[in-house]
Amino acid sequence: GENVEQHPSTLSVQEGDSAVIKCTYSDSASNYFPWYKQELGKGPQLIIDIRSNVGEKKDQRIAVTLNKTAKHFSLHITETQPEDSAVYFCALLREDKLSFGAGTTVTVRA
Amino acid sequence: DVKVTQSSRYLVKRTGEKVFLECVQDMDHENMFWYRQDPGLGLRLIYFSYDVKMKEKGDIPEGYSVSREKKERFSLILESASTNQTSMYLCASSLLGEGDVAKNIQYFGAGTRLSVL
Numbered sequence: 001g002e003n004v005e006q007h008p009s010t011l012s013v014q015e016g017d018s019a020v021i022k023c024t025y026s027d028s029a030s031n032y033f034p035w036y037k038q039e040l041g042k043g044p045q046l047i048i049d050i051r052s053n054v055g056e057k058k059d060q061r062i063a064v065t066l067n068k069t070a071k072h073f074s075l076h077i078t079e080t081q082p083e084d085s086a087v088y089f090c091a092l093l094r095e096d097k098l099s100f101g102a103g104t105t106v107t108v109r110a
Numbered sequence: 111d112v113k114v115t116q117s118s119r120y121l122v123k124r125t126g127e128k129v130f131l132e133c134v135q136d137m138d139h140e141n142m143f144w145y146r147q148d149p150g151l152g153l154r155l156i157y158f159s160y161d162v163k164m165k166e167k168g169d170i171p172e173g174y175s176v177s178r179e180k181k182e183r184f185s186l187i188l189e190s191a192s193t194n195q196t197s198m199y200l201c202a203s204s205l206l207g208e209g210d211v212a213k214n215i216q217y218f219g220a221g222t223r224l225s226v227l
Contacts, residue, residue, distance in 0.1 A: 004152075006152070009150065032214060034215070036218075041220065042220055042221075043114070043200055043202075043218030043219050043220050043221055044153070044200070044218050045218065046215050046216070046217075049215070089152060089153065093214050096141070096160075096206075096214060097155060097158065097168070098155075098214070098216060099155075100145075100152040100153040100154075101152050102150055102151055102152040103150075103152050
């Protein structure tokens with residue numbers, strides 16, 4: 001599948017601070033970029049997505065930005081809360097299949 | 111709400127056993143997927159299916175096979191389990207994309223943690 005690099009692999013933030021996760025890719029034909037959140041003991045769940053014709057999308061405390069020229073997209077979580085602690089995966093769509101990044105374990109410290 | 115149900119949360123099997131992992135979805139989705147999840151490697155696609163009796167290899171199909179006899183059910187088969195197949199297995203389903211990327215949202219089951227001893 002398409003190679004997607006995700007950084008950092010772990011992220012520890014103080015409650016109330018922001019968290020940023022970045023993914024880079026190489027295939028310029030990808031046109032859909034979802035982010036999934038996996039809580040302990042559960043399967044991944046879509047939290048936000050962005051299409052290639054849009055540069056930014058926000059949904060309450062989370063936002064995703066896409067730079068198609070530079071081939072990277074990022075997840076931004078503001079005012080982090082304990083329930084934001086989870087593993088986050090970026091992904092991209094290519095020929096009806098998703099390729100996933102390696103995941104980022106986010107820990108929000110109280 | 112879409113529900114994807116994996117029959118077992120935990121399985122322990124012996125090397126050489128034939129293992130069946132079952133997945134059922136209740137939203138009439140055309141697409142179904144099997145992934146394995148390993149630390150530091152993310153989710154890797156094993157097999158997927160666009161329709162009943164149809165299957166396509168993903169990125170890591172070696173050592174696995176699948177069966178889709180009914181639209182709602184997608185089974186992953188380990189013909190002869192080996193220790194390197196110890197992993198978390200995730201099933202997912204989605205609508206058929208047909209060019210509409212919104213239909214490619216995948217819904218995941220809770221996963222089956224398989225240990226092969």
